[in-house]
């Protein structure tokens with residue numbers, strides 16, 4: 505029996521669209537198209553469950569239900585009411601509406617959310633004489649996106665954002681988002697075999713994402729709640745099968761993974777986060793990067809040094825210049841990837857970058873820069 509094919513819009517961070525598209529293809533999504541901070545695909549609800557469970561670079565999996573023109577609030581109310589909501593969820597579920605509006609005719613997105621809520625509540629009342637409740641940690645999350653006078657109404661099948669893997673109990677002072685960390689690893693092209701080091705690992709996000717990735721552990725293994733579980737169409741057996749198949753694909757051998765940091769307290773946070781995720785493959789080392797020397801002939805470093813923003817530096821230019829000196833002097837045969845928003849300081853690393861990828865770390869515009877240190881290395 506052919507299963508219903510739907511279109512999904514998977515949200516991600518700026519710059520990660522291509523790696524997310526690859527992830528979606530590998531999970532069997534068809535008609536994969538990249539957009540700005542999102543990738544669309546077509547598939548059945550099994551694909552929806554897999555995208556939520558297994559995509560490392562997805563923030564949310566939206567299922568568009570309806571779209572139309574909304575010149576004013578009444579038109580928005582009418583459009584929302586045209587969706588047969590009772591087909592998607594039942595009266596006993598709670599729901600919440602998230603409105604994102606880039607429209608001159610609307611100024612107050614809180615008011616728009618109320619208008620959408622009224623449309624849904626009125627529809628249930630007319631049909632059942634009762635209404636579902638609104639709640640913050642709601643079962644069902646509805647996403648309303650308005651640009652100009654065009655509106656797309658979707659179910660957010662994820663619920664809580666997918667960067668919340670559940671393993672990070674505590675963070676350091678400037679933690680990187682898990683989705684960005686996974687994206688950095690994919691963008692680096694790391695082969696998942698060569699030794700990988702994060703020499704300024706903070707709470708350990710990058711190296712933990714690398715551990716999960718290289719052992720094929722699903723990023724959401726520690727999470728047991730997604731919004732799709734509250735939909736009328738939810739098939740628990742199918743969901744359990746997808747989880748089991750993912751677990752069967754896990755690998756026990758992992759490459760050498762090292763997380764280092766100068767600060768003992770931060771390193772202890774990283775260790776307890778890893779213990780919480782049941783990751784045992786990372787070697788944790790306390791140490792100053794400037795005294796770090798390689799223990800293997802080749803390797804990859806991916807790191808997120810302080811940018812002199814959330815984490816101040818006495819002299820950012822000298823700090824980054826010294827990073828370059830260590831790389832050039834001691835790490836021949838290695839490659840290093842650095843993400844930073846301090847573009848002037850990155851230039852002082854003093855090596856010619858072979859790639860510079862624009863990304864955002866939260867609101868900060870960054871570059872993810874690749875340096876290769878080979879014999880007679882290319883000085884800038």
Ligand SMILES: C[S@@+](CC[C@H](N)C(=O)[O-])C[C@H]1O[C@@H](n2cnc3c(N)ncnc32)[C@H](O)[C@@H]1O
Nearest residue numbers: 678679680704705706707709766767792793808
């Ligand atoms: C921006 S934070 C890294 C955050 C990390 N990616 C995370 O997700 O938590 C930078 C880290 O560099 C560390 N650090 C600063 N100077 C260092 C040095 N000379 N050697 C090693 N680590 C250093 C800091 O202790 C801090 O934890």
